[in-house]
């Protein structure tokens with residue numbers, strides 16, 4: 401007889417995927433864009449896991465027709481997932497003028513409203529690229545005012561992580577035809593996610609003296625097309641229940657003050673920690689060999 405894990409270890413997490421239709425820097429061919437999205441959607445179905453997908457309508461990493469950003473957004477929406485605005489071309493709010501950045505966010509709004517309307521999605525979600533909210537009060541206030549005008553809620557992230565670095569390393573290994581090293585990257589990826597989860601759950605318990613529902617940031621990429629099931633298996637084994645973004649964000653913890661006005665793209669747990677005067681340990685990083693592989697130019 402196998403004993404059941406203690407109920408006390410149960411916790412909930414909303415899965416969110418950025419950079420749809422596909423994270424840049426890798427293969428953006430039409431067939432690859434379609435295949436990545438189909439595979440991630442099939443895995444989510446298999447686990448009965450709802451997700452929120454943050455779309456970049458103007459990204460160069462898309463195809464025509466069914467592989468266009470709008471079609472991929474409709475596909476996710478038709479499979480029951482929420483769609484969010486991640487700006488039109490993924491600019492960095494730290495380097496662009498306020499007006500240019502908000503015009504880019506507005507362009508994504510125009511592109512995505514028809515998708516949301518046809519799916520009767522009422523919730524409007526916005527998440528800035530790199531989680532950059534504006535490095536001073538003026539920038540932050542301008543972004544908040546634009547979100548308010550357009551009825552957006554912020555797509556807060558509690559479990560930020562280095563998944564995007566693993567994804568870049570993974571695509572590099574595949575391109576080099578090194579399947580064995582690609583599998584090693586995938587194994588290290590799952591281990592890193594679990595380490596990140598443990599870090600952020602512990603920080604949340606310190607801040608709120610209870611377990612809170614979390615929001616994890618992932619991306620639409622080949623790594624998740626091939627290995628999201630491994631991540632979801634590991635999360636489930638650790639007591640995770642998969643919930644919708646609006647369910648997680650309805651928790652009172654998400655109304656905590658965020659007074660951080662700096663250049664970094666921080667998890668909201670670190671922003672809330674700062675407002676509460678709590679000093680957090682450094683976040684888990686990727687192993688150096690992963691970072692090195694992600695940086696390496698393609699083999700000739």
Ligand SMILES: [Zn+2]
Pocket residue numbers: 418419486490528529530
């Ligand atoms: Zn992004």
